[in-house]
Amino acid sequence: MIPEKVNTPAADELLAAISILEVLPTIQQKTEFADRAIKTVIHLDKSGFCVKGYIPTSSIDTACSNCNVLNETGPDEQFVCPLHTRLNIRLIPIDTSESFFGYFIVFGDSIDRFIQFETILLNFLTIFSIAIDNLQKSLSLEILNLSLHKSEVLYHSLFDKMLNGFAYCKMLFDDGVPKDFIYLNVNSVFESLTGLKDVTGKKVSEIIPGFEKSDSELLARYANVALTGIPETFEVYVIALEMWFSISIYSPEKEFFVAVFDVITSRKKADADILSRNKQLQEMNAEKDKFFSIIAHDLRAPFNGFLGLTKIMAEELPSMTLEEIQKVALHMRKSATNLFYLIENLLEWSLLQRGIINYNPEQFSLVPKIFESLRPAMDAALKKGIEFIYEVHEDLDVWADIQMIQTIIRNLASNAVKYTPAGGRVSLSVSKTEHNDIEVSMRDTGIGLSDEMIAKLFNLNENINRKGTEGEPSTGLGLIICKELVDKHGGTIRAESEVGNGSLFSFTIPSKELPSSQQ
Amino acid sequence: MCKEKSEIDMGFTDRKFPAGTHMCFIFQDEKERRKIITKFLGKGLQEQENVAYFADRMTREEVIDWLKGFDVDITGAITANNFGVHDSTDTYCPNGKFIPVEMLDRLKTFYNDSFAKGFTQGRVSGEMSWALRGIPGSDRLMEYEAWVNEVFKTHPITAICQYDANKFSGSLIMDVLKVHPMMIVKGQIVYNPYYMQLELFLKEFFDRNENMPKS
Numbered sequence: 001m002i003p004e005k006v007n008t009p010a011a012d013e014l015l016a017a018i019s020i021l022e023v024l025p026t027i028q029q030k031t032e033f034a035d036r037a038i039k040t041v042i043h044l045d046k047s048g049f050c051v052k053g054y055i056p057t058s059s060i061d062t063a064c065s066n067c068n069v070l071n072e073t074g075p076d077e078q079f080v081c082p083l084h085t086r087l088n089i090r091l092i093p094i095d096t097s098e099s100f101f102g103y104f105i106v107f108g109d110s111i112d113r114f115i116q117f118e119t120i121l122l123n124f125l126t127i128f129s130i131a132i133d134n135l136q137k138s139l140s141l142e143i144l145n146l147s148l149h150k151s152e153v154l155y156h157s158l159f160d161k162m163l164n165g166f167a168y169c170k171m172l173f174d175d176g177v178p179k180d181f182i183y184l185n186v187n188s189v190f191e192s193l194t195g196l197k198d199v200t201g202k203k204v205s206e207i208i209p210g211f212e213k214s215d216s217e218l219l220a221r222y223a224n225v226a227l228t229g230i231p232e233t234f235e236v237y238v239i240a241l242e243m244w245f246s247i248s249i250y251s252p253e254k255e256f257f258v259a260v261f262d263v264i265t266s267r268k269k270a271d272a273d274i275l276s277r278n279k280q281l282q283e284m285n286a287e288k289d290k291f292f293s294i295i296a297h298d299l300r301a302p303f304n305g306f307l308g309l310t311k312i313m314a315e316e317l318p319s320m321t322l323e324e325i326q327k328v329a330l331h332m333r334k335s336a337t338n339l340f341y342l343i344e345n346l347l348e349w350s351l352l353q354r355g356i357i358n359y360n361p362e363q364f365s366l367v368p369k370i371f372e373s374l375r376p377a378m379d380a381a382l383k384k385g386i387e388f389i390y391e392v393h394e395d396l397d398v399w400a401d402i403q404m405i406q407t408i409i410r411n412l413a414s415n416a417v418k419y420t421p422a423g424g425r426v427s428l429s430v431s432k433t434e435h436n437d438i439e440v441s442m443r444d445t446g447i448g449l450s451d452e453m454i455a456k457l458f459n460l461n462e463n464i465n466r467k468g469t470e471g472e473p474s475t476g477l478g479l480i481i482c483k484e485l486v487d488k489h490g491g492t493i494r495a496e497s498e499v500g501n502g503s504l505f506s507f508t509i510p511s512k513e514l515p516s517s518q519q
Numbered sequence: 520m521c522k523e524k525s526e527i528d529m530g531f532t533d534r535k536f537p538a539g540t541h542m543c544f545i546f547q548d549e550k551e552r553r554k555i556i557t558k559f560l561g562k563g564l565q566e567q568e569n570v571a572y573f574a575d576r577m578t579r580e581e582v583i584d585w586l587k588g589f590d591v592d593i594t595g596a597i598t599a600n601n602f603g604v605h606d607s608t609d610t611y612c613p614n615g616k617f618i619p620v621e622m623l624d625r626l627k628t629f630y631n632d633s634f635a636k637g638f639t640q641g642r643v644s645g646e647m648s649w650a651l652r653g654i655p656g657s658d659r660l661m662e663y664e665a666w667v668n669e670v671f672k673t674h675p676i677t678a679i680c681q682y683d684a685n686k687f688s689g690s691l692i693m694d695v696l697k698v699h700p701m702m703i704v705k706g707q708i709v710y711n712p713y714y715m716q717l718e719l720f721l722k723e724f725f726d727r728n729e730n731m732p733k734s
Contacts, residue, residue, distance in 0.1 A: 016696070016702065016704070016709070016711060016712050016713060017713075019704040019705065020545055020684075020692060020696070023545050023546065023547045023684045024547070024684050024689055024692065025547055025684060025685050029684070029687075029688060029689040029692070032688050032689025032690040032692075032693075033689030033690065033692050033693055
């Protein structure tokens with residue numbers, strides 16, 4: 001029996017045709033009717049087909065025990081249809097005289113069945129010796145058409161769902177020179193990647209005016225692939241779109257090319273950032289190397305002095321007077337103090353560099369904190385006979401790390417006293433800038449700095465340490481540390497000076513918390 | 520009035536069908552034909568319908584004998600004028616020529632008379648083998664059959680057209696299928712998947728028969 005599941009309109013037609021065929025008494029009538037009702041190979045809504053052919057009578061005395069096909073004459077032996085689980089087959093008899101002329105009908109529930117079982121199906125037909133011209137050819141053709149249809153659906157699905165952009169184009173030449181190309185087909189991702197809409201059927205010169213000039217090299221590469229058929233993969237910056245692309249091109253036929261691409265602008269930017277950072281890191285590393293060589297040299301000097309003095313004491317102590325011993329001890333203390341300051345500064349700088357010193361800004365009143373940090377410098381000024389003046393007219397709030405601000409002020413005040421001779425003057429002022437930042441300035445009447453020295457002041461590569469006017473030690477690191485700390489606040493530090501006419505050091509810090517975007 | 524009754528009992532199927540159902544019956548077995556047609560006609564008489572039979576291979580008496588075997592008062596029906604047996608050639612080709620539009624008019628008249636006479640419906644069946652005798656105009660049979668469907672929309676007569684598979688060519692049988700919305704298969708009425716709408720069929724028919732005069 002014909003399976004009940006077959007209920008498509010086309011299958012209904014076939015069932016009706018079968019009923020009529022069974023009624024028509026002569027071969028001629030059946031043939032006439034069938035010729036119009038059933039084609040040689042009929043698609044039944046892609047769910048089945050019918051083949052007309054001659055089958056030897058003996059062959060129909062078998063049937064599949066599972067799907068009950070070919071059992072109308074009562075089989076003596078059971079034939080297990082290889083397709084019974086997938087396809088249902090029925091033979092429609094027309095003439096049972098010498099050879100069996102009938103319709104071999106196969107029903108399936110999907111296109112896949114026919115494609116999947118093409119070989120079995122052909123073998124099955126061969127078993128029954130269906131002698132019809134080009135039967136296999138026509139059946140294969142039908143199945144091939146189904147396969148192609150399926151492939152087409154699959155490829156369309158693939159191109160539409162792939163994450164890469166896809167464009168199928170025809171190159172346009174003018175006297176052999178590539179001038180333009182037409183987008184013949186693009187996938188849905190094309191638009192989202194490039195931002196170009198409704199390109200199919202249009203020239204690139206319409207979509208991106210000036211492309212042939214701005215991106216002539218890319219056009220030439222497309223043309224080369226379209227002409228030579230040699231595929232290429234490369235990364236390119238498309239000037240007209242201001243985007244980077246990774247593109248693979250191949251040519252399916254001469255003068256045509258297919259481009260599969262991805263936008264890599266972000267990656268390219270990240271690559272550039274990494275290169276820039278690498279360069280920065282290399283420079284910083286070089287600076288540190290140089291800095292350490294300078295520091296090593298600076299450490300050597302006080303150590304040399306210290307070693308020389310201890311040698312004198314070790315070798316000549318019994319013969320030395322108490323006064324001489326005291327003098328040597330004073331020199332030793334001076335050397336040790338120098339070393340201590342240097343190491344202390346180095347340690348602080350090192351902590352800053354390693355990010356161990358946390359930057360904890362807060363809103364606070366600046367003036368009281370300034371006074372707290374000025375005490376050591378004021379003591380030194382008093383001993384040295386230097387006048388220390390405050391030019392602070394109002395208290396101002398700042399947004400800063402208290403410890404860091406105090407370190408900066410301590411260093412600047414210490415330097416001012418150090419390089420100002422007795423009888424000189426050091427003054428400190430605080431004011432608000434036009435940008436509402438707070439500026440702290442330390443002015444002195446000291447020995448001053450040359451322009452050359454000013455240029456080197458905040459540079460790690462240079463060391464300009466020099467002793468104070470009364471031989472006070474200097475590490476040369478104080479201002480470098482100051483700059484690091486001011487930088488952390490998003491502020492600036494500057495120096496103005498003239499040899500013999502004193503110096504002005506000033507720095508700015510924010511009065512309020514900065515928006516995150518400016519930090 | 521007959522308009523109150525739109526579901527027709529065909530007599531040979533359990534299921535009822537709308538008035539105006541136009542069926543083809545392609546048969547090979549005479550026994551089967553008799554069985555179906557007598558039930559169809561007999562049920563019409565039972566239901567007080569106006570019933571007509573157009574006979575070609577049988578005489579009027581033979582048809583009446585058939586129906587006597589069916590549980591119906593055939594004599595009473597004939598007396599009551601709700602059953603007529605007519606010669607199909609005389610009916611379809613009264614002037615020796617088959618003119619489709621005239622036959623369609625006769626169907627309309629039959630339907631209108633059925634109401635006028637107080638019958639509940641109009642029911643007909645015709646043996647179509649008259650068309651194989653070369654009567655002028657008989658090559659327009661399919662054109663006529665296609666138009667019947669239009670007429671039955673306004674004059675819903677229930678009809679079975681009988682086509683003898685032993686006499687009609689396979690090609691003509693295919694055309695028969697195209698002009699009947701319903702077909703009788705193995706004693707059952709089924710929708711005919713080959714049926715074509717009037718315009719489509721006529722276009723295809725005249726394309727295929729270029730020399731045929733168009734109505």
